[in-house]
Amino acid sequence: MMIKVIILGGGNVAMHLAHVFIKAHEIKLVQVFNRTLTSIENLKEHTAITDNLKKIKKADIYIISVSDSAIKLVASKLKINNALVVHTSGSSSIAVLKDHKRSGVFYPLQTFSKNRKIDFSNIPLCIEATHSKDLLLLQQLAMKISKTYYHIDSEQRKKLHTAAVFVNNFVNHLYYLGGEICTKYNIESDILRPLIKETADKALDISPLDAQTGPARRGDTITFKKHLTNLTPDQQEIYKLLSHSISKTYGKKL
Numbered sequence: 515m516m517i518k519v520i521i522l523g524g525g526n527v528a529m530h531l532a533h534v535f536i537k538a539h540e541i542k543l544v545q546v547f548n549r550t551l552t553s554i555e556n557l558k559e560h561t562a563i564t565d566n567l568k569k570i571k572k573a574d575i576y577i578i579s580v581s582d583s584a585i586k587l588v589a590s591k592l593k594i595n596n597a598l599v600v601h602t603s604g605s606s607s608i609a610v611l612k613d614h615k616r617s618g619v620f621y622p623l624q625t626f627s628k629n630r631k632i633d634f635s636n637i638p639l640c641i642e643a644t645h646s647k648d649l650l651l652l653q654q655l656a657m658k659i660s661k662t663y664y665h666i667d668s669e670q671r672k673k674l675h676t677a678a679v680f681v682n683n684f685v686n687h688l689y690y691l692g693g694e695i696c697t698k699y700n701i702e703s704d705i706l707r708p709l710i711k712e713t714a715d716k717a718l719d720i721s722p723l724d725a726q727t728g729p730a731r732r733g734d735t736i737t738f739k740k741h742l743t744n745l746t747p748d749q750q751e752i753y754k755l756l757s758h759s760i761s762k763t764y765g766k767k768l
């Protein structure tokens with residue numbers, strides 16, 4: 515079954531979705547809207563583009579993929595007849611689309627940046643809809659572009675988004691801080707790259723609980739105290755907080 519889709523937004527997620535829909539079988543990307551035309555201009559040869567919400571065409575599913583703070587506004591300006599409207603946000607409830615009779619969520623659990631290629635087929639798609647028929651429709655859309663989808667309601671999605679902040683945003687920030695410490699002591703931060711890669715690979719292979727190493731897991735108070743002397747006050751706070759979380763997990767004291 516061919517599914518006709520319109521995307522509203524021209525940011526990271528919107529552009530990734532647009533490219534994957536263009537390539538997918540049995541999905542027709544009818545149009546892309548963005549308030550700034552320049553960022554979606556390169557889609558012109560594949561689909562219709564517009565910066566005017568009054569010129570929105572007909573489709574089966576309208577995907578609003580704009581900044582969280584603008585979803586409600588764009589949804590309220592979108593005047594369509596009884597079609598399904600979804601957003602792609604991890605932190606916004608389905609209720610922000612309540613102006614529309616048929617609403618849903620199509621949240622890809624992945625981190626997107628515009629110029630980074632990503633294999634969509636491995637991305638878990640978290641779907642939710644107010645009507646069971648629409649959940650089926652989103653399921654069909656999901657299956658055309660990815661190997662995995664999950665039914666996740668708005669309450670669960672908020673929790674999932676919190677978990678995602680831990681495994682993505684926080685871990686990434688720790689990579690950054692590790693690099694800063696190297697630079698401060700005249701060590702090339704690239705030296706950490708193989709360690710970053712092996713840490714992620716090992717956690718996936720044998721579970722994060724089994725993969726943990728280091729002074730906090732061993733309850734090595736001497737090293738713990740020595741490390742603190744190399745750090746700024748802010749870094750010390752983070753080091754202490756994470757070390758205590760680790761030592762507690764393994765029943766050790768620092």
Ligand SMILES: NC(=O)c1ccc[n+]([C@@H]2O[C@H](COP(=O)([O-])OP(=O)(O)OC[C@H]3O[C@@H](n4cnc5c(N)ncnc54)[C@H](OP(=O)(O)O)[C@@H]3O)[C@@H](O)[C@H]2O)c1
Pocket residue numbers: 523524525526527528548549550553579580581582584587588602603604605621622623624625626627
């Ligand atoms: N990035 C991720 O890794 C990621 C992952 C999963 C889900 N999400 C979710 O996907 C959605 C889009 O995120 P993103 O990272 O793709 O955003 P983004 O790259 O920051 O792009 C923001 C988009 O929102 C539009 N916009 C902002 N304010 C607007 C307004 N007042 N009226 C109309 N349009 C407005 C921008 O238009 P202009 O181009 O005109 O500025 C742009 O198209 C969000 O709900 C986000 O939570 C993001």
